[in-house]
Amino acid sequence: MSNPYIPNLAIIRKITTENEVNDIKTFELVFQDPEAMKKFKYRCGQFAEISVFGAGECPLGIASSPMDEGYIQFTIKKVGVVTTALHNCEEGTVIGVRGPYGNGFPLERMEGRNVVIVGGGFAFTTLRSLTKFILHEVNRDRFRDLTVIYGARNPGELAYKYDLEAWGKRDDINLNVTIDRVVPGWTGLVGFVPAVLKETAPSSENAIAIVCGPPIMIKFTMPVLNELGFPPEEVFLSLEMRMKCGIGKCGRCNIGDKFVCKDGPVFAYKELEMMPKEY
Amino acid sequence: MKWKVIEKSKFPILLGELTEEHDVFVPVKEKNIVFFERLSLGREAYLDFRNTKKPPKEVFFPQTETLFIHRIGKKGVEIEEALIVKGKRVLLGVRPCDARSFVLLDKFFSSGEHKDLYYLEKRKNTTMFGLACNHPLSTCFCTSLGGSPFGKEGMDLLLQDINDKYLIETVTERGEKLVEKFPWLKDAEKADIEKAKKLSEEAETAVRSKVSVKGVSQKLDRMFDDPLWDQIYQKCLGCGICTFLCPTCCCFDVLDEEGDGGKRVRIWDSCQFSCFTLQGSGYNPRPSGKERMRQRIMHKFSYFVKNFGESFCVGCGRCVRECPVNLDIREITKAISTRQVK
Numbered sequence: 127m128s129n130p131y132i133p134n135l136a137i138i139r140k141i142t143t144e145n146e147v148n149d150i151k152t153f154e155l156v157f158q159d160p161e162a163m164k165k166f167k168y169r170c171g172q173f174a175e176i177s178v179f180g181a182g183e184c185p186l187g188i189a190s191s192p193m194d195e196g197y198i199q200f201t202i203k204k205v206g207v208v209t210t211a212l213h214n215c216e217e218g219t220v221i222g223v224r225g226p227y228g229n230g231f232p233l234e235r236m237e238g239r240n241v242v243i244v245g246g247g248f249a250f251t252t253l254r255s256l257t258k259f260i261l262h263e264v265n266r267d268r269f270r271d272l273t274v275i276y277g278a279r280n281p282g283e284l285a286y287k288y289d290l291e292a293w294g295k296r297d298d299i300n301l302n303v304t305i306d307r308v309v310p311g312w313t314g315l316v317g318f319v320p321a322v323l324k325e326t327a328p329s330s331e332n333a334i335a336i337v338c339g340p341p342i343m344i345k346f347t348m349p350v351l352n353e354l355g356f357p358p359e360e361v362f363l364s365l366e367m368r369m370k371c372g373i374g375k376c377g378r379c380n381i382g383d384k385f386v387c388k389d390g391p392v393f394a395y396k397e398l399e400m401m402p403k404e405y
Numbered sequence: 406m407k408w409k410v411i412e413k414s415k416f417p418i419l420l421g422e423l424t425e426e427h428d429v430f431v432p433v434k435e436k437n438i439v440f441f442e443r444l445s446l447g448r449e450a451y452l453d454f455r456n457t458k459k460p461p462k463e464v465f466f467p468q469t470e471t472l473f474i475h476r477i478g479k480k481g482v483e484i485e486e487a488l489i490v491k492g493k494r495v496l497l498g499v500r501p502c503d504a505r506s507f508v509l510l511d512k513f514f515s516s517g518e519h520k521d522l523y524y525l526e527k528r529k530n531t532t533m534f535g536l537a538c539n540h541p542l543s544t545c546f547c548t549s550l551g552g553s554p555f556g557k558e559g560m561d562l563l564l565q566d567i568n569d570k571y572l573i574e575t576v577t578e579r580g581e582k583l584v585e586k587f588p589w590l591k592d593a594e595k596a597d598i599e600k601a602k603k604l605s606e607e608a609e610t611a612v613r614s615k616v617s618v619k620g621v622s623q624k625l626d627r628m629f630d631d632p633l634w635d636q637i638y639q640k641c642l643g644c645g646i647c648t649f650l651c652p653t654c655c656c657f658d659v660l661d662e663e664g665d666g667g668k669r670v671r672i673w674d675s676c677q678f679s680c681f682t683l684q685g686s687g688y689n690p691r692p693s694g695k696e697r698m699r700q701r702i703m704h705k706f707s708y709f710v711k712n713f714g715e716s717f718c719v720g721c722g723r724c725v726r727e728c729p730v731n732l733d734i735r736e737i738t739k740a741i742s743t744r745q746v747k
Contacts, residue, residue, distance in 0.1 A: 129489070130519040131472045131659075131669070135482055158481075179475045179482055182661045183669070205685035220482045222475075341688065367690070368682050370659045371671075373519035377656030378674070378681055380700075382629075383708035388517060402629045404690050404700075 130373050133177045133222030134162045139197060141217055146282030149204040150248050151213060152189060155223060156197050166223075168192055169230030170256040171364055171392050175372045176200060177222030181211035185369045185387070188226065189251040191258035193265070198223070201251040201285055227372045228391050231256055231336055232362060240271040242328045242356075244347055246319045246339030247283075250276055252364055253338050254286050257293070266298060273300040273328040277319040277343075280305050281312050302326050320346040323354075330355035338364040348395065358396035365391050365405055381405050407581055408593035409573040416571060419587060420450055423495055426586075427532070430464050432457050432498040441496070452566070455542050456500050456721060460652035462510065464496050465527045469672045472523065472659070476666040485666075489526040495583070497534035497564070501556035502547040502721040504535045506652035508559040512713045513655065523671075532583055535560035539604050541612045544722030546735055549616040552719055554608035555601075565601045572601050616735045617742045618706060618716050625707040627746045629699070637737055638698035640730045645675035647724035647732070648701065653717050656681075676700045702737060 140154040157163035168174075168188055177183045184206065190199035204213045215221065231252075241260060245253040253276070260269050274293070278284045284303065293301050304315035304322045315322055319339065335356050337347055344363065351361050367379035367386040374388040382402045384390065393401075411419060423429045424444055431450035433442045439451060440459040471487040511528060514521040538545075538554035547553060557563050561580035565572040572593055575581040584590065628634075648654040658674040661667055674681060677697050683689045691697050709717035718734070725733050 129486060129522050131523075132484060132486055135484070177661075177669070179477060180661050180663060180667045183659060209685070220477075222482075222484075340686075366684065368684050370657070374517050375514065375519070375521050375657075376659065376671075376674070377676070377704075380704075380708065382703075383711040404629075404696065 130224070131371070133175065133183075133224040134159065134166070135220050136223045138215055138217055138219045138221060141215075144201060144248075144285040149213070150201060150283075150285055151204075152199055152201045152285075153212065153215075154190075154197050154199050155221070157223070158220070163196065166198065166226065168198075168226035169233065170259050171230035171252045172226040172228045173252075173372070173391065174198075174200070174223050174225030174227065176208070176212065177224075178208055178211040178215065179220075179222065182208045183222070183370075184208040185227070185372050187252040187255075187364070187391075189254055191255050191262065193259060193262045201248065201254070203248050225372065227387055229389070231364075231392055232334075232394075233259075236334050237268050238270065240329065240331070240333035241269055241273070242333055242335040243272070243274045243276075244319060244323055244335060244337045244339070245275070246277045246343040247279075248285060249338045249340065249364075249366075250285060253336065254289060256336065257299075258289070261293065261296070261299060270332070271300065271328075272298065273302070273326065275302045275304070275319055275323050275326060277304040277306070277322065277339075280307070280309050300326070300328070318346070319343050320350045323347060324350045327354060330357075330360070333360065335361045336364075337361065358399055359394050361395040362392050363395060363398065365393060367391075367405065407575040407584055408598055409584055409587075409590040410570050410593045410597055411573065411590055412570050416452075417450070419590075420444060420497070422587065423497075427493045427495045430461070430494065430496045441498075450498065452498055452536060452564075455540060456502075456538070456723070458723075458727075459650060460506065460721065460723065461496060461499050461503050462506065462652050462655065464494070465507070465524050465531070466510070466655055469670055470523060472669045472671060474666045474668055487668075489522055491526065491530060494527065494531040495534055496531050498536045499533060499560070500538050500721070501535055501554060501558070501560070502538075502545070502552050502719040503652045504533055504559035505547075505550075505552045505556065505719045506559075506721075507533065509653050509709075509713070509715070509717055509719070510655060513709075516713070532562070532579055533560045534580075534583075535563045537563055537565040537601075537605065537608070539566055539608055541608055542722060542726070544614065544725040545612050545720060546614040546616045546722060547720035548609065548612045549614070549618060550716055550718055550720040553605075554612060555605035565604070567597055567600045567604065570597070572597050574601075614722075614735055616720070616738050618718075618738060619742075621706045621738055621741050622710040622716075624741055624744065624746060625703055628741065628744065629703075631744065631746060633740060633744060634695050634699045637732075637740065638694040641677075641694050641698055641732055642730060643677050643679070643694050643697065644729060645677040646727050646729070647734075648675040648677055649673060650723040650727050652719060652721055652723070653705075676704070702734075702741075706738065706741075
């Protein structure tokens with residue numbers, strides 16, 4: 127039996143600054159042990175525990191796509207002790223990774239159907255993984271229409287500009303990028319995510335919606351999806367909770383009798399309706 | 406099942422012989438506090454207690470435990486897995502309520518895809534030598550939760566104080582093997598066993614607190630938003646002593662400590678602390694004592710029941726005895742079971 131608390135060693139190969147204020151960066155990691163890298167098989171929507179030795183460990187959603195071979199990426203906002211330590215790391219630093227953990231998005235359920243992805247803020251990381259995965263040439267035919275709605279406070283806060291640009295040129299994705307308020311020079315959509323979703327009005331027929339964002343965005347997005355005719359069992363949310371161990375032992379990320387780390391982080395809205403409102 | 410007897414004056418000899426092949430953990434008394442410690446030279450086991458102040462959980466789940474050591478040197482980072490104790494251990498003097506706590510903790514730590522080896526390895530190598538409870542306290546309610554003062558669940562052997570001597574009852578094969586190492590132990594006589602039986606019956610009736618947990622789990626399903634929580638948490642100080650001294654509470658924090666090579670450690674944590682669920686953004690899904698108290702009660706009498714089929718409480722009464730503001734879990738469960746809910 128292997129010890130789940132021991133991380134794999136990984137080298138930070140590349141650091142990309144994602145936003146104007148420089149507090150969101152994407153870290154590209156390569157495991158020191160190539161065998162461990164190969165064994166690290168993950169699904170879109172799963173997370174991993176990242177260690178900065180001496181600072182500690184924290185759970186982070188995987189931002190790369192499972193189709194990206196030989197490396198994994200995490201997009202990390204500088205918030206606490208560990209993420210600050212990560213932001214202070216340079217390329218070449220050795221950090222720790224254990225995982226992947228959690229259930230991930232319901233890919234099997236999404237096959238052959240229209241997919242609507244709704245995300246706000248830097249919670250877009252695992253949704254970026256999912257979008258990249260669906261758009262991959264090997265996978266694209268397995269899914270039908272793809273609608274992506276992604277909002278940020280202002281253009282400077284939009285992450286993955288390089289992806290957004292490439293996706294914008296494709297005709298097999300309905301991409302809607304929005305910012306909260308009018309900013310000089312911005313020619314794209316303006317408005318909060320729920321409003322843009324309402325305007326875009328993707329059909330709920332044979333469709334499944336995947337939502338991830340701050341609580342306030344979720345609160346106002348759910349009624350819109352409902353109006354559009356998405357039943358609660360076809361809406362999936364990825365939740366956040368304070369976590370430590372990532373494997374259902376440290377006891378802090380539960381919502382009722384479910385642990386977000388091992389029973390989630392992705393839950394159908396129908397499941398959430400049955401669970402206590404404590405998230 | 407074997408029955409042996411040993412004179413009380415000879416018990417230290419048995420303990421001494423046990424230490425030859427085992428790390429032996431026993432109750433010791435210091436500054437009027439009884440707690441478990443590894444038996445070492447100059448330390449005496451203290452068996453004349455009602456129950457220990459601290460539960461024995463720390464023998465398997467220490468308050469601070471190193472998970473691994475990391476060294477950052479010229480060759481990069483090296484990780485040295487902290488020793489998961491493999492040596493044989495005996496945990497002696499555990500009351501039946503506390504022995505039952507390990508049955509519950511075993512279920513929890515061995516559940517799911519990822520097993521907690523730090524707990525399980527120590528547990529696997531430990532012989533549980535219980536100590537029957539002749540004089541339960543007024544705060545004890547083990548009989549309401551499937552236990553009893555002479556209960557043997559979770560034990561390999563049970564030591565019973567029959568006044569002038571100890572009766573040793575083997576429960577498992579492992580317990581029997583341990584007893585075989587002491588051929589000088591005398592066989593118990595019928596009168597000894599009779600005496601223990603009588604004491605057991607007396608002890609059983611001495612547990613006067615009765616708590617009705619039947620139906621509490623189902624009731625709690627409909628009580629998440631009940632106004633009861635607004636009332637019962639009011640006097641709670643949020644000190645967390647109920648969780649620290651609980652034999653089944655096992656939530657922990659994971660952090661790094663600097664030192665001779667850095668250490669990844671886990672330390673006991675408590676759902677009663679505000680920072681337990683505080684998120685990086687500043688948002689806290691359990692912002693006040695109300696939600697935290699509800700979590701503790703729900704975890705013990707609803708969530709754990711759903712996941713593992715029984716309550717996560719053994720009725721030891723420590724949280725009742727040690728609470729600085731006299732919050733009483735027996736009264737809380739009573740309030741729940743008698744509550745009218747829609």
